Amino acid sequence: MSDTHQHASHPGLIKRLKRADGHLRHVIDMIEDGKPCGDIAIQLQAVEKAITAAKRMLIHDHIDHCLGHGGEQDLAEMRALAKLL
Numbered sequence: 001m002s003d004t005h006q007h008a009s010h011p012g013l014i015k016r017l018k019r020a021d022g023h024l025r026h027v028i029d030m031i032e033d034g035k036p037c038g039d040i041a042i043q044l045q046a047v048e049k050a051i052t053a054a055k056r057m058l059i060h061d062h063i064d065h066c067l068g069h070g071g072e073q074d075l076a077e078m079r080a081l082a083k084l085l
Helices: 010-032 037-066 071-084
Strands: none
Touching (some): 010 037, 037 071
C-alpha cells in the first residue's frame, strides 16, 4: 500500500499509544518482579482505558474525515465501526 492515510490527529494518537505501551511494559515488569496481583490489575485497567480512548479517538476521527460521502458503503462502514465502540 503506497497510499498513506494520515490525519491531523494521528501524532496525538501515536503519543497516546506510546504512553500506553510504556505502561504495559511497566505491568510486565511488575509481573516479573512478583508484585501483588491487585496492583497489577489496577495498572492493567489503566492500560486498557488508555487503549480504549485511543481507539475511540481513531474511530471518531475516521467518521469525521473519511465518511460522509453517502451511499451504502458509508452506511456499512459506520455499522462496522459502531460495533467497535
